[in-house]
Amino acid sequence: MKINQKQIQQAMRQMGVQQEDIAAKEVIIRLEDKELVIQNPSVAIVKMMGQESFQISGTVEVRPINATPELSEDDVNTVVSQTGASTEVAREALERHEGDIAKAILELQQQ
Numbered sequence: 001m002k003i004n005q006k007q008i009q010q011a012m013r014q015m016g017v018q019q020e021d022i023a024a025k026e027v028i029i030r031l032e033d034k035e036l037v038i039q040n041p042s043v044a045i046v047k048m049m050g051q052e053s054f055q056i057s058g059t060v061e062v063r064p065i066n067a068t069p070e071l072s073e074d075d076v077n078t079v080v081s082q083t084g085a086s087t088e089v090a091r092e093a094l095e096r097h098e099g100d101i102a103k104a105i106l107e108l109q110q111q
Helices: 005-014 073-083 087-096 101-109
Strands: 017-022 026-030 034-048 051-064
Touching (some): 073 087, 087 101
Antiparallel strands (some): 034 051
């Protein structure tokens, strides 16, 4: 049985379903402990009854999430200037607080 795409699209329009293709280059879905990266995706947005959903297909790659945030020298210098701590101590405080400058400063000021 041959499916007629034109008839399917017409039936979808009659039911109030709209579909639009999106020219995406990459799709990233972040989970708690990893990322699902979809390369060369085919992405369509489907609008139906006031809701939008996405249909995605492509080559999936699983990447682990780097748990240690990259710390900029500006962040370290900010903690040093606000607390008088050494660069090493400021960097360690930022690492303990996952890059949160305010928490690192508060910790070092309470010592």
